Amino acid sequence: MDLNTITEVVRRPPDRPGLDWREGDAWLAGGTFLFSAEQPSLRRLIDLTSLGWDPLVPSDTGLEIGATCTIRDLYAFEPPRDWTAGPLFATGCEAFLSSFKVWNSATVGGNICLSLPAGPMITLTVALQAGYELWAPDGSIRVVDALDFVTGNNRNILAPGELLRRIRIPASALRKRTVHRRFALTHLGRSTVFLIGTQTPGTNDLLLTVTAGTTRPVRIAFDSIPDARTLQHSIDVIPADHWFADPNGTPDHRRHLTKHFTEEIRHELMAGGPA
Template sequence: MDLHTVTEVISPAAPGQWRPGDAWLGGGTALLGEPRPEIVRLLDLTAAGWPAVTERADGVEIAATCTIAELIETLGRYPIVGQCCHSFLASFKIWNVATVGGNLCASLPAGPMISLGAALDGVCALIGPDGAERRVPVAEFVTGEGVNVLRPGELLRAIHLPSAAVGALTSYRRGSLFRNGRSAALLIGRRLDRGGLALTVTAATRRPHVLRFDRGPDANELAAALAEIPAEQYVTDVHGHPDWRRHLTGLYAEQIRVELGEGA
C-alpha cells in the first residue's frame, strides 16, 4: 500500500532524528500493510549497517533489521528457529524483506518472532530519542493486539537470546483453521534445568503468556496453570473462535508436556 502522506525518507537514520509524524522503517512489510495517514517521514534503519546476527558466549544478539531469511540462514541449526520462521507461511520474497524487529513491533498475536523471543527468554534492547537504552523481556514487550511498550520515538535495536535457552530442548505446536492460514494457536515448550518446564502460549492469546514449572508438571497441574489465563485474553477473529483457540491451547500444551517429559 502506498503511504501517500510520506514526504521524506531519512537514510540512514538515528534516534536523535525522530520527531512526531515519523515512523521507523525496517523491512516495511507491516508498515506498508495498512493506511497510516499520520506518517509524514520514514526513518530508514536498514541503512544503519547493524550485523544481522551476532553469536557470543552469553547468547545470540539478533538485530531488529535482521530479515527472516538471514535468521534461518544463520540460526537454522536450532529446530525451533526454523519452525517459527516457517510459521510465517510466506514466500521467499517476504523472507528476504520482512524483519525480526518488524514482526515484534507489529505486535500481532500470530507474530512468530514474538513466539520465538518469548519462548527463549529473549530481551529487547530499546533506544529512546535521547539515545538512552532500556531492556524489556520479549514476553512483556507485547501488551495486546497491535500494542506494545514502545514509547514515542523509541526504537527496537536488537533482541538478545541467552545461550542456555537457545540450546535447550524444545517442543513446538501450531494450529490454524486452514493449511496455509494464520496461526490460531502457537505453543512452544522448553525444558529447563532439573526437569522444569517453560510453556509459552501465543497466537491464541492477545499477548504472550509464559508458564514456568520448577519441575515437570502433571496433567492436572498444567491444566490448572492454563486456567489462570483469563478468558478475555483469547483472540476472536475470522481465524478462530476463542473457545476453539482455548481448546487447541490445552491440547497442544498436554502434547508438549508429554513430549518433553519423554525427551528428558
C-alpha cells in the same frame, strides 16, 4: 501501496536515530507491513536498514539478533551444535507463512514491533527468554524481557520515538530441549495457537509459552513437569480477556486447542523427545 502522505524519507539517519524524532515519523525496515495499508498519520520515514546493524552475532553468551535482520537471514542461520533449541529458528520462520519475497524484506524487529498475536518472532523470542534492547530518542537504553514487550493485539510498550535495536537470547535458553505445537485453519494460514515448551538439560522443569491464541504472550513455569490436572488448571486461570478472537478462532476454540496441545507437549517432554 503508495503512501501519499509521506513528504520525506531519511535514507541515512545518524548512528543513534531518534534525536530528531517528531510526530508523523515512522521507522522503516523491511516495510512489508508499512506499505501494505494506508498510513494517513505519517509524514516522514526514517530508514534503519542503512545503519548496517549486524543481523546475527553468536557468542559464548548467546545470540544477538539485530532488529533489521531479515527472516531470510534468520532462516539460513546455522547455530552451534550444542544449541539444541536451534531448530526453533526455522520453525518460527516457517510459521511466518509468506512468500520468499516477503522473507527477503521482512525483519525480525518489524514482526515483533507490529505486535500481532500470531507474530512468530514474538513466539520464538519469548520462548527463548530473550531480552529486547530499546533505544529512546533522548539516548537512553533499556532492556526488557520479551514477555513484557507486547501488551495486547497490535500494542506494545514502545514510547514515541523509541525503537527496538537488538534481541538478546541467552545461551542457557538455546541449550534447552524444546517441543512445539502450532495450529492453523488452513495449511498456509495464520496461527490460531502457537505453543512452545522448553526444558533445561539435566532437570525436570517446564517453561511453557502460549501465543497466537492470546492477545499477548503467556509464560507458565514449573520447577518440575506437573501432572495433567495441574497443567490444565494453569491454562484455565489465564484471564478470559487474554484470549483472542478473530476469523481464525474463537476464544473458546483457542483455549480448547491450547489445553489439548499443552498435554501433548507435557507427554513428549516426559518421554524425552525431541531435543
